Amino acid sequence: MTEASNKGATTVPKSDFSLSQHTPAHRVTSVLLNGKNFAAWSRSFQLYVGGKGKSNWLLGTEKQPPTDDPKRAQWDMENCTILGWFFNSMEESIYNMFMYYDTAPTLWNALTQMYAHAHNDARIFELYQDISHASQETLGLSVAEYFGYLQSRWAELAQYEPLSEFPIAVASIVVKRQSRQHTYQFLMGLKSEFDPLRIHILNTSPMPSLYEAFATIDGEERRRRLVLHSVPSISESPSMTDQMALAASSGPRPPPGKIVCYHCNETGHTKARCFKLHPELKQHFVRNRPSGSNSSRTATIAEHVGSSRAYAPSDFTRLQSQIGQLQEQLGSLTTRAQGILPTPTATLATDVFSTSYRSASYARSLFGFRFRLEGKIAIVTGGARGIGEATVRLFARHGAKVVIADVEDTLGIALATSLSPSVTYTHCDVSSEEDVKNLINSTVSRFGRLDILFNNAGVLGNQSKHKSIVDFDVDEFDRVMRVNVRGVALGMKHAARVMIPRGSGNIISTSSVAGVMGGMGPHAYTASKHAIVGLTKNSACELGRHGIRVNCISPFGVATEMLVGAWRRGDEEEEDECRSFGGPCENEVEKMEEFVRGLANLKGEILRARDIAEAALYLASDESKYVSGHNLVVDGGVTTSTNCVGL
Secondary structure (H helix, E strand, O other): OOHHHHHHOOOOOOOOOOOOOOOOOOOOOOOOEOOOOHHHHHHHHHHHHHHOOOOHHHHOOOOOOOOOOOOHHHHHHHHHHHHHHHHOOEOHHHHHHHOOOOOHHHHHHHHHHHHOOOOOHHHHHHHHHHHHHOOHHHHOOOHHHHHHHHHHHHHHHHHHOOHHHOOHHHHHHHHHHHHHHHHHHHHHOOOHHHHHHHHHHHHOEOOOOHHHHHHHHHHHHHHHHHHHHOOOOHHHOOOHHHHHHHHHOOOOOOOOOOOEOOOOOOEOOOHHHOOOOOHHHOOOOOOOOOOOOOOOHHHHHHHHHOOOOOOOHHHHHHHHHHHHHHHHHHOOOOOOOOOOOOOHHHHHHHHOOOOHHHOHHHHHHHHOOOOOOOOOEEEEEOOOOHHHHHHHHHHHHOOOEEEEEEOOHHHHHHHHHHOOOOEEEEEOOOOOHHHHHHHHHHHHHHHOOOOEEEEOOOOOOOHHHOOOOOOOOHHHHHHHHHHHHHHHHHHHHHHHHHHHHHOOEEEEEEOOHHHOOOOOOOHHHHHHHHHHHHHHHHHHHHHHHHOEEEEEEEEOOOOOHHHHHHHOOOOHHHHHHHHOOOOOOHHHHHHHHHHHHHHOOOOOOOOOHHHHHHHHHHHHOHHHOOOOOOEEEEOOOHHHOOOOOOO
């Protein structure tokens, strides 16, 4: 071809729109248009077309060129491709209605006029009806699937009821209210097995967001699924009677596996669950048969349970539920009864279908267990871990309704969820008066009063900034005083505010042996702990006339995460590694305990968080009803010595 003929040829402009890559047969939406799902379908379709840079076809701005225009061929090609996207994203019945439309803009206009009503009241009503009737049980969905079911309907409603209808000042309020409403709707449709978690979420202040609530419930469902998969099914197991007889028999059992405790060198448990090292973890039950009886426990079970028929799965589930309820309410029971103690299964098997164990008074009479805080309302600051966590567990076990106050939201919510519904979590920075005030007010609003405040939150401070009095960091000093002293003072202030009108109350604070003698800790920490002792004595003088007792506890070194972290002396790499496992490494705790044991005056014992919790329980209970203004030192006699530890 000559140069002249090349110049005279018509050139079609090159487009970034490749027909070979985007053929009309290409489906572009995850759902097909069926006439009822236009909002969801159109959203998906617009995103795809917009991603290809062709939104102008839907907006009507892509005008059709005249027949003799060089761009007409390109326009026709793009039009056919977009029409193909339309048709292949429709169900057959919809396609048959619109198959003869020639241009993409006219087809889009027809679809929007037919299905995209600005106020499609019938569809809005249908969506609200779906949401109000939604139930995980009736739909047969998992938590994640049920959440997705609601999410799709909330999203479609948002298309019909856009926030743009509201003024900007009002829109933010509507968003918050709508988010809370979605959380309520999600919680309402959950299975009954999630009732304890649902109650906990509703009692948490501030209430978790929709996504936080979903994460909590979904995580619990996954945990239960793992537990259920680890238990053999009824059809694969012996009958229920045989299982209970095996559980109750006193004969030797095979080792459960290769798990070894490095404390007692026995198999079947780890050091963290060793009863010899942690006797508080061992459950005790009173033998419910006459002393001296040589009758078989298996026979006792058979007498109550009946014949050796195989129980239905529902019976097994109910028995598991009752065991869980009993363990949740009673925890680690301490009894003074004599004789050999039967297993929990043997005790429960005397009445498979009994629900009497839900009664605290029945449990007290049956086991001889005395609830020392029954009916009390308590707040534990810094309650998410360490001494605070041990105290929360012990207070709840003794019948108190406990509010965990901490800044460690994840740990606090997890702890509250793992315990009974009587334990709740509230975010609180004790150095903030607004947070402390809200904590006290929300507790009184929820429970009607406050009986016990345990000011346990505190910080040790950055060790590297407290080496010497001549070069300590002033900002770090202020931070320690703000949390340790200001936090305690604010707690006392607002607790007294609600306790004085009632003429009773109990305030306990955590001090330290560093508040008793010098040389036991950094300067800021030592000053703060001395201040707590002074605040305790001064407040006891003032509040005693109102029937309010004020005391503090001064423990020696307990291998909590805070103390282990300080003892690490800035080993950041090791600290990060240990924190990734949720706290101090086991060997670090052992080293810390050995270090403290070497400094201790009282030999043969190890001070643990549970021991401080027991001291707090004593001061919180009526057993110390005439103790006020006292600093209960739990140090094994360390402060009777004149030797400085030199931490």
